[in-house]
Amino acid sequence: xxSPISDAGPTAERAPTATLxxxxxxxxxxxxxxxxxxxxxxxxxxxxxxxxxxxxAAVDAVVTATLTGLVVYPCAVMWCFxxxxxxxxxxxxxxxxxxxxxxxxxxxxxxVAR
Amino acid sequence: xxxxAQPVLVLAALGAAMSGWxxxxxxxxxxxxxxxxxxxxxxxxxxxxxxxxxxxxxxxxNLVCLFIWGSAQGWIAWLGLLTAMAxxxxxxxxxxxxxxxxxxxxxxxxxxxxxxWGIALHAL
Amino acid sequence: xxxxxxxxxxxxxxxxxxxxxWILFMVFAGxxxxxxxxxITLWMKPELHRALPHPVTQPVxxxxxxxxxxxxxxxxxxxxxxxxxxxxxALQAGWIPAPSKSAGDAPKKRTRRSFGSATxxxxxxxxxxxxxxxxxxxxxxxxxxxLHYMSALWGRWIVGFCSMCMLxxxxxxxxxxxxxxxxxxxxRPGKGQRxxxxxxxxxxxLALPYHLMITYTGLVTLMFMYLPSxxxxxxxxxxxxxxxxxxxxxxxxxxAGVPATLMPLxxxxxxxxxxxxxxxxxxxxxxxxxxxxxxxxLTQQEGHGISHDLPTITFNGVTGAxxxxxxxxxxxxxxxxxxxxxxxxxxxxxxxxxxxxxLSGLAGCAMVAxxxxxxxxxxxxxxxxxxxxxxxxFSLRLVDALNLGSIAGLxxxxxxxxxxxxxxxxxxxxxxEAEILWxxxxxxxxxxxxxxxxxxxxxxxxxxxxxxxxxxxPVLNAATGGAGLVTSLGQGIWPVxxxxxxxxxxxxxxxxAAAKLRSGGTVNQPAVKEMPLAGGAV
Numbered sequence: 001x002x003s004p005i006s007d008a009g010p011t012a013e014r015a016p017t018a019t020l021x022x023x024x025x026x027x028x029x030x031x032x033x034x035x036x037x038x039x040x041x042x043x044x045x046x047x048x049x050x051x052x053x054x055x056x057a058a059v060d061a062v063v064t065a066t067l068t069g070l071v072v073y074p075c076a077v078m079w080c081f082x083x084x085x086x087x088x089x090x091x092x093x094x095x096x097x098x099x100x101x102x103x104x105x106x107x108x109x110x111x112v113a114r
Numbered sequence: 115x116x117x118x119a120q121p122v123l124v125l126a127a128l129g130a131a132m133s134g135w136x137x138x139x140x141x142x143x144x145x146x147x148x149x150x151x152x153x154x155x156x157x158x159x160x161x162x163x164x165x166x167x168x169x170x171x172x173x174x175x176n177l178v179c180l181f182i183w184g185s186a187q188g189w190i191a192w193l194g195l196l197t198a199m200a201x202x203x204x205x206x207x208x209x210x211x212x213x214x215x216x217x218x219x220x221x222x223x224x225x226x227x228x229x230x231w232g233i234a235l236h237a238l
Numbered sequence: 239x240x241x242x243x244x245x246x247x248x249x250x251x252x253x254x255x256x257x258x259x260w261i262l263f264m265v266f267a268g269x270x271x272x273x274x275x276x277x278i279t280l281w282m283k284p285e286l287h288r289a290l291p292h293p294v295t296q297p298v299x300x301x302x303x304x305x306x307x308x309x310x311x312x313x314x315x316x317x318x319x320x321x322x323x324x325x326x327x328a329l330q331a332g333w334i335p336a337p338s339k340s341a342g343d344a345p346k347k348r349t350r351r352s353f354g355s356a357t358x359x360x361x362x363x364x365x366x367x368x369x370x371x372x373x374x375x376x377x378x379x380x381x382x383x384x385l386h387y388m389s390a391l392w393g394r395w396i397v398g399f400c401s402m403c404m405l406x407x408x409x410x411x412x413x414x415x416x417x418x419x420x421x422x423x424x425x426r427p428g429k430g431q432r433x434x435x436x437x438x439x440x441x442x443x444l445a446l447p448y449h450l451m452i453t454y455t456g457l458v459t460l461m462f463m464y465l466p467s468x469x470x471x472x473x474x475x476x477x478x479x480x481x482x483x484x485x486x487x488x489x490x491x492x493x494a495g496v497p498a499t500l501m502p503l504x505x506x507x508x509x510x511x512x513x514x515x516x517x518x519x520x521x522x523x524x525x526x527x528x529x530x531x532x533x534x535x536l537t538q539q540e541g542h543g544i545s546h547d548l549p550t551i552t553f554n555g556v557t558g559a560x561x562x563x564x565x566x567x568x569x570x571x572x573x574x575x576x577x578x579x580x581x582x583x584x585x586x587x588x589x590x591x592x593x594x595x596x597l598s599g600l601a602g603c604a605m606v607a608x609x610x611x612x613x614x615x616x617x618x619x620x621x622x623x624x625x626x627x628x629x630x631x632f633s634l635r636l637v638d639a640l641n642l643g644s645i646a647g648l649x650x651x652x653x654x655x656x657x658x659x660x661x662x663x664x665x666x667x668x669x670x671e672a673e674i675l676w677x678x679x680x681x682x683x684x685x686x687x688x689x690x691x692x693x694x695x696x697x698x699x700x701x702x703x704x705x706x707x708x709x710x711x712p713v714l715n716a717a718t719g720g721a722g723l724v725t726s727l728g729q730g731i732w733p734v735x736x737x738x739x740x741x742x743x744x745x746x747x748x749x750x751a752a753a754k755l756r757s758g759g760t761v762n763q764p765a766v767k768e769m770p771l772a773g774g775a776v
Binding site: 124135139142144145183186187190191193194195197198200201203204205207208209 | 420422423424425426427440441444445447448543544581586587588590591594595597598601
Binding site: 056 | 409
């Protein structure tokens with residue numbers, strides 16, 4: 001009976017002092033950096049984009065946006081580790097960042113034009 | 115609400131939740147087997163009855179909580195109460211599994227009496 | 239990642255949980271203790287352990303506070319005091335010191351310690367004085383998000399990072415748990431690794447709403463620091479305007495320079511209660527007392543809604559004119575944030591609901607503790623296979639030591655803090671810091687011992703030590719000038735009685751755990767419910 005968190009991940013079935021292939025270590029490292037750094041970037045961008053576009057009073061928009069950003073972050077982290085391959089993980093993050101970035105740039109452009 | 119009615123109603127809610135959780139657990143094969151012996155299974159009808167009674171117990175405790183604390187704090191209190199009683203139920207099912215259904219019946223009966231008493235106290 | 243969603247989430251759950259688990263245990267323990275921070279503070283001030291004879295009405299209490307503050311804090315730019323209540327029978331007053339007259343003084347950085355304070359008997363208005371200086375329960379409260387011996391900013395970032403990892407661990411744990419309903423009540427004691435997993439599952443799943451709530455709302459309390467891009471995007475550099483819109487309040491009051499008598503505060507208290515349909519006042523803040531522009535802001539007492547944003551009313555302090563608009567309500571989002579903040583802090587809760595929060599917090603401590611211990615339990619056979627029976631490699635030894643030091647070590651440090659509170663002389667210089675130093679010295683020593691000998695006898699030793707220290711707290715209380723159990727139960731001083739009883743219970747629990755731990759190398763560990771459950775001290 002396989003319990004849910006029994007043998008998982010690259011350390012499974014390997015004796016602890018045996019070395020992991022450097023590829024596996026590198027993959028984990030890249031996913032981790034993408035998750036922590038990229039995830040924070042995505043959460044920040046999403047928060048900012050929401051704050052400037054939500055159709056409510058300024059203070060309410062900021063609060064709603066920030067509450068949402070706190071949820072975006074763990075989702076981004078989980079994506080980075082759930083994605084089938086490392087390039088998929090990174091590209092997924094980049095793709096997700098695209099929309100809020102465009103929104104922010106458009107908003108700044110409109111502000112400058114005014 | 116009179117000062118005495120609240121503790122009585124709280125106890126009623128606790129009893130209802132406890133019996134509810136135990137009933138729900140007995141609807142699961144694993145805990146039924148701890149009670150009745152390996153390999154036995156509750157019949158489909160028994161399972162449904164247990165699930166229904168269990169849900170009813172939890173619902174009663176919910177209503178009592180909302181009654182005592184009002185709508186906002188009532189939900190919070192109910193969730194806290196459910197957590198406490200679930201932990202207690204897990205303890206009973208691990209260490210005294212054969213007494214589980216007796217305990218459930220006892221809790222349900224006491225909860226009923228306490229509820230009636232509490233409502234009477236509140237109304238008077 | 240490898241092997242599908244469940245396995246990758248299991249991996250993520252393990253590492254996001256393990257690597258921050260040692261800090262998280264302390265955060266959970268400190269936070270759980272904080273539910274009773276007022277009670278802890280009262281216990282740590284035995285000079286206040288007496289049933290204050292007749293409870294007085296709030297207007298009378300306010301007038302008493304005003305009398306003392308006018309005497310002791312004349313010229314101060316701000317006074318504040320909190321009304322006596324069940325959790326704190328005395329009237330707690332504070333003030334910002336009057337600005338120094340000599341112009342040559344360099345402006346001092348205002349720290350918490352430079353506030354003036356007094357504890358007043360509400361019936362007589364007398365300063366209860368001679369109360370030993372202690373940070374009390376506030377120490378655990380601040381510890382669990384500011385940490386210590388570092389700037390608060392660093393502490394909050396570290397705790398924030400750990401909390402986000404915790405949220406990731408919870409969410410990935412939910413995704414990866416295959417039979418979340420079938421395993422709901424399952425706990426099989428005495429079966430080694432399986433028992434640890436069962437214990438971890440039970441304490442995690444049965445209190446899952448709480449764990450999700452407390453972790454997310456914890457992040458919410460400091461969310462504008464963690465994710466400032468929203469505030470910056472909309473307000474750019476006018477962040478002060480954002481906080482004013484968020485928190486309300488009278489804002490900065492400018493002195494008129496004209497002296498004027500402050501009107502009796504009792505009358506304002508009565509008026510505020512009236513506007514609130516009888517609800518009690520919790521806190522009073524007076525800005526610029528003695529000036530013509532003085533304002534008095536009254537905050538409602540906790541316990542009505544859930545929100546952390548309690549209703550406030552501001553009056554002109556000289557004329558009594560109503561300055562704030564009672565109809566001024568916040569938007570939905572701000573109210574939501576207030577509720578989330580309030581849920582985390584839990585000050586709205588009555589004693590029963592607070593006890594339920596406390597129990598859930600203990601479950602959280604147990605969840606973290608069983609998690610980190612379980613990792614070590616699972617690793618041990620692998621190390622034994624490679625290196626021989628009973629031998630462990632560096633990584634496992636490190637985890638063993640960290641587990642021991644952060645769990646059992648903390649459970650030794652907490653009661654030491656209370657022992658120091660009673661044994662340090664009252665006149666000690668910088669007494670609060672001295673007590674805190676004892677806490678960390680005890681913890682450091684325990685951690686050091688853990689690194690030297692990270693094995694089961696050391697667990698037994700430290701758990702037993704923590705157990706004895708906790709269990710003897712009621713005795714210490716009575717022997718060092720506090721209200722012993724007989725007195726506190728007899729006179730109805732519930733905070734002190736509660737502290738004594740819970741300490742006793744925790745101590746006995748730890749002693750039981752230490753006793754049930756069998757010395758020896760087998761993985762067959764006893765029932766986990768008795769293991770380091772006790773996270774919070776009261």
